[in-house]
Amino acid sequence: MRAWKVVVLLNLALVVGVGWGYVFWGLKVARLDRELTLARAVASSGVEREWVVAGVVRAILPELDVLVITHGEITGLMAPMTMGFRTASPKIHEGISIGDEVRFTLRGVPPNVAVTAIEKTK
């Protein structure tokens, strides 16, 4: 066989090999990527969820049924911040005062969540 044909064949084989590997792995990565996105979407779709979060009470607004709490990260819902949460019942306010460090339960279909239980941690 002529040398230039050997070279062409060799390069062709290289390109095909590299291309095949790229397609093989690339397709696999793309599939995993899709699955991951899907799994995340399922996790945050209209399903009722519940979180237990630590925080500190900053303000109590019984007339609005709202507690303002500085809290840590709420996984999959929000970053750490100070914000007002609706309370599921007015009873929840009872026995809680400003500056209390608390552990509270948040339940609902995001973004409509409410505090369903709260307890002082110290």
Add this chain to the structure above:
Amino acid sequence: MRVIGTLPEQRPPLNAGSAFLYTSAVLALGLAVRWTHLACSLLLVGATTLIVLAGRSDRATAIHWEERLLARARALALAALASGLAQVALQTALLEGRTAAALEPSAIARVLLETQAGHVWLVRYGVLVLLATFLALRLNVERRADWRAARGEAALLGAAALVPIAASGHAAAVEPSAALATAADGVHLLAAGVWAGGLLPLALLLRAAGREEGADARPYAVLAARRFSRCALVLVITLALSGTGMAVTNVGTVAGLVGTTYGRLLLAKVVLLVPILALAAVNRSVHLPRLSGDGATVGRPAMRRLARFVLVEGALALAILAVVGAMTVTPPARHEPPVWPFAFRLSPVTLEGAPSAALRALAGSQVAVLGLVGMATAFLVRAWRLRLLVGGIVLLAAGAGLALPPLAIDAYPTTYLRPAVPYQAASIATGAALYRTNCVVCHGTTGAGDGPGGARLPRRPADLRASHTAQHTAGDLFWWLSNGIPAAGMPAFGRELSEEQRWDLVNFLRALSSGYAARGMGPTIEPDRPWLVAPDFTFAVGPTPPRSLREYRERRIVLLVLYDLARARARLAEIAGRDGTLALLGVEVIAVPVHDARDAIKRIGREPRVLFSVATEGSEAISAAYRVFAAAPHVEFLIDRQGYIRAVARGNGGAGDLDKTIAEIQRLNDEKAPPPAPEEHVH
């Protein structure tokens, strides 16, 4: 030039039974293996590209040279494969920390499949095996097209086996532009392969053609040498540029160059390069033009001498590879603490407030520039070349002799050491406490050097607030703290205080002198003039995860309020009332109580309704550190998005009109180009 001893080296703790791996014998073996592999890979590229560069010839001597070169390339490819295997085995043993792992196929497979360096090895092995097979084929290349295809392919495969090394070296770990660094390293490798790898094959050709019986190939050799020389110029410039770029990323500072193993290896590499370049210059300007001279009297002797010179060049280039091999296993200077080897350093700060020294330095620098111009002219004009060159060198030396002495300032091994403890509130607070117990006696409570213990000392204790503190690096202060200043009666604290405590003191001293400089800073900002770095701090609000000042960098302006609740209730209410406005202006309010932090929120209670961050943890360190900048019962610091303190409002319980503060915040928001963020460490 006095050279001071080195600092003790730190080594990672060893696993039991792995100590053997770190013995000098294994280290030497590793270097030898690396050198062999690198040299084979480079020579492969050099040999295959030189054949392409020289072109096809029908002269017997030239064909014979090409065949011999190809035979050696086959051997080189096999040697590269073997040394590569040995290198991977050694790497596996080092990664696993077990000597036996070097011979375990499963451990080697793990390294090959699960590390980036392993992937690079797999790719390179593949290409090397292809290349070895291709070279072993011995294709028929009688026709021009076949010759071109076969030799071109060999050169291509050689380069493909060499360049990926860049992706497994230091360049691949450069942050943030690893791709650029890897590309530069790849270009550097390729250029080194074609140039340094091509020297020995070229010497072979020149020697063959310089022989009596090789006369038929002499025109071919002359042509090859000329082509190679033309390429070499471009390649050397490429090597210099990419090498400089990599040196800047991996070394970065003069201290890193002279004070770390990596930097010194780089210097050794450059020193070895000098004779190579000198030889190359002689070859280019003297021997190359003579090649085409009369065959017997000028051409042939010149060719034989050129062959010898190129051989020496090639040998020196291989010696450089040993240094390169050592560099690849040495952590880059940027990540190592530099040990400054000289008793002095040069710094323009010494000229501040010294007009005569400044004048001398200025005059000297002008003379030196004149000398440089003279030297540059010598290269451009032919007449008077030697005189211009000598005159230029003399002027340069005289200028340097005049300008540099006033710039010299005492330096110590630790001078360029980067603080082991970052410039943070907690460290400054610890340093302040250490200062009170250890330093106050002589340096005084304010740092003015007026303590009672200082009166009897041979030299008055230094005024630690003075601006001259800025002339000294953090490493200088660390040295004095550790070893004392015997002449001045300053004791050494190297035994009493741990290394961390000494860095805490250094951080406190930096805060003290910049706090003194900031004594005139008021509630109005100086537009576009940030200079006072806000030490980072961490705080927590209740049981939430701790946050740091740094997290607000480039996002929010921070209004840091150090308050005493008994006096500041009205002020807190005022700030709380403007919460919305402040949030809209991009301000994060962080209130730090001076007393009783644990229940600070509880103590504020229902009124005022404070919803901004109130630190219940970390407040002691923050107030201790920030009090160094402004000591008043109530202080408000305005910290810009780049992390500089821009305005300080002091008061008893309040701090002036909040509307004015808001106006200042708006001026901060109007500032155009954001100045660069300060470094985390003092320097």
